[in-house]
Amino acid sequence: MTFHPSAHRVVLLAYDGMNLLDLSGPLQVLATTNRLQGREVYRLHVASARGGAIVTSAGLPVATQSLAEIDGLLEDGQGLHTLVSPGGSNGEEFTLDTALVAWIRRVAPLAGRICSVCTGAFHLAEAGVLDGLRVTTHWSSAQQLQRRYPALQVDPDPIYIRQGRIWTSAGVTSGIDLALALVEQDLGHPSAIATARQLVVFIKRPGGQSQFSTPLAAQSMGTGRFAELHAWVAAHLDADLRVDNLARQVNMSPRSFARSYVAETGRTPARTVELMRLEAARRALEETSLPIKRIASQSGYGEEQNLRRVFLRQLGVSPGQYRERFAAL
16 A cells, blocks of 8 residues: 555544444445555544543454544644544443543644534534534433534434544444545545445445434333323324314313423424434335335325435435335345
8 A cells, every 4th residue: 555645634522431333334435445445544543532442332352542642743843634523332221431621622723624423422512513503312311412402413323424524423334424524525425435345335325314213202202191102103004183272182272282282302393203204214124125116105105105205304325225125035
């Protein structure tokens, strides 16, 4: 491999308890791109606060450089092209690494791009990098991120979001999608596709595609009447699920229900219904051989053309194309 002085320096942060794939996914994408290009397009560094081995949540140790070593490189005038903040934690609540936060806050103005994978967005948010921006994270942590950092506009749906030089992604495998998008920005579409093909990534998902797991959160959101409501909606997706009828199920006035629902779940009733219907249709396409027309009816879309419009808008593929790519049968 030819080492080129203009290689893009990429620093991927690491800490004890992080998700292994949040780190290794983007790292492998960039390393594979280097190999396919036959030169060092990306000069890769994995760095933790003190350096040495960190232990991921999977129990696998990862060797890292120290932030002090990275500082030395930056002081020598070697630029920081891309900073990646992966996520993951050992518990339900994300615990910040304060040393990483302080370092991000200090070097952020020097970085050409700043990216997060999964709950790595918490480190960026704490450092003030995400203030006022539309961002995403793993669907299960979206409400927590919004609650802790109200200056953010947290959207739990997209695979990844770009806001200028700031990129945030949903988590786990979406870190691979984000890294492929970075390669596409740097080297063009053919290079990104070549890397995806080498990694046997079947489809290079666009950032606007919904996190497939997002609607599953609906049935675990809320307590009491709303938890029961979500179970009822899941069993009656082909019914009339307008606000008036949903409010009747929980014995509330439509206005009071809509207000209370948004306050407790963070989204409108209509949005929850939309996501749950999409999830039901997606799973039926993956797991059954039912005709698409019947799936459209059962999941509440009525006509097949309505289902097609939703899939094209939300996922960028038709129901038939989705089934070809993801069906387990």
